Amino acid sequence: MAAKTNPGRFFEDYSIGQVIGHAVPRTVSGGERAMYHALYPARHALYSSDEFARACGLAASPLDDLIAFHVVFGKTVPDISLNAVANLGYAEGRFLKPVMPGDTLRSTSEVIGLKQNSNGKSGVVYVRSKGLNQRDEVVLDYVRWVMVRKNDLDAPAPEPVVPELAKVVDPGSLAVPEGLHFTRYDFGLSGEPHRMSDYEIGEIIDHVDGVTLEEAEHMMATRLWQNTAKVHFDATFRPDGQRLIYGGHIISLARALSFNGLANAQMIVGLNGGAHANPAFSGLTVKAWSEVLDKVETAAPGVGAIRLRLVAVKAGAEAGKLKGEDGKYLPEVLLDLDYWALMPL
Template sequence: MSKTNPGNFFEDFTVGQVIRHATPRTVTEGDRALYGALYPTRFALPSSAAFAESVGLTPAPVEDLVAFHIAFGKTVPDVSLNAVANLGYAELRFHRPVVTGDTLSTSSEVIGLKENSNGKTGVVYVRSTAVNQRGEVALDWVRWVMVHKRDQDAPAPETVVPTVADAVAVEDLLIPDGLDFSSYDFDAAGESHRWGDYAVGEKIDHVDGITLTDAEHMLATRLWQNTAKVHFNTEARPDGKRLVYGGHIISLARALSFNGLANAQLISAINAGAHAAPAFAGDTIYAWSEVLDVADTPAPGVGAIRLRLVATRGRDTTTTLRGEDGKYAEGVLLDLDYWALIPQ
């Protein structure tokens, strides 16, 4: 009998099933350095221990998305090893900053199942939670993924589609203990724009572009221990291409957003996310943001800004998101709705 793990197929999931994912992963300064090597990130708070201390966070946290990638990667062997595509995210909250030395462990509960009409695939909905070595929740989120069936003749399960919130309510955002932007150093951060300088409906072109390479996206996926075959194996897809991990696009777009949103220092929640189209080596990625909302928080000097971050293949000077038919415009790769914390 084979001792290897072929991954779960659609019919292996049941609503209410809880999966503890291997293996725990300790965050190191190497993760911080490699993240900066892979993505052109310049946000002052995770870059500078002195800046982090000046706003009340000691030790300095790593980028929020480091924690997301690590936690997400843990779920892949059990949830999406046999996936066709990762379809979306919702209700993601960062409960506390992750610092070097933290060890993250992840578990998932299956909260929904829906077989597709072709009988070959189905959509699996899970709520995943990552905790640190003290059992404290670092982040949790809902995602849904399309997964192959092992046996097309296997009976379809009862359809259960969970209800998820359109957005995390501002009062449910979790502000890090001690965070204080009242003496914020705008010169060190790199831009003067603060909470009151952004208007709802404003669109910000982040200007710069990055061309994807196979070496970088595969290094990133290995760093996060994401084992999905489509990212490494050219025989895993009919077109013979390695699919770029969607989280790689998220981090590239977030890093590009520094130009115009340098003071959106911490991601507090991700309200929704969709990978609108696949990306491959050779694609050049650009990004723009739209301000969806602004809100106050109880933390001194700290405001919240809700942003739509869009990544495109090639330059999109019109900042068009959807066509008249409601479908994503050609070239849109990512549509991410999130809350960030910004000085007032």
């Protein structure tokens, strides 16, 4: 009997330069927005109100940038990380076009790096993934690297290739949506009075609020984004019998928590780097803090780009504390995400 099911790719199934087109295209709608705002306390005004978005020069309110990220990411999972041990990091991410209700998204990935681990049981796969809309326009692209199990432990290790990745997306290459301006920005409606000039490089912002992770919510999110990685679905896949919280769930939760103190950091336009420092499981309470890393002006009227480090931590962790003296992430750190966002000057 011929096998028709897909066991997923293992580390030995990848090769440098391999290009993978991912199934299944997905048309997104206001339903994704409603579900996203139900799962996370997301309140950024540009993503919540058509009228607010129109006052800022857009035709209507786009879907949250992280909705686009999760949809595009989810498409890649069956081909890239179905047999993953862990998703390790991100770099060189650019959000190039807003995603609007009614757009259809699909994904492609190119293998740009491979390195087998010393234990011979797994290896790290580096891919550059792209999300395209129905007009074949690239709406976002990013690099991620993921640790993937080997199926055939005797398969020879590939020649190691580790790509050189930029530590920061050049702010000159950030894509500001056509027509966007903040000359009539309503700070009363946005929720806070703080503009980019009010923030200092090196400033630490404790976002104060916390959310306890629920098994039902993270499973709903994982299904919504069609992330089929076994570690998120199958409790028997890990020796400890726990389902690992999808890293994107932590990203969105931390971004939503950052509203308290960064309500005017509106559109995410660049993803400089990111690491899921420690695993998260249901029942854990997550809090967040941010550090201001840089600020630049853009060519769009009244629009600046602020570079932020967003850190998700376990409740009780001290804001501003990231790594120990050994240079390793502290055990209470869950996420370290470095990104550019657009903000009124």
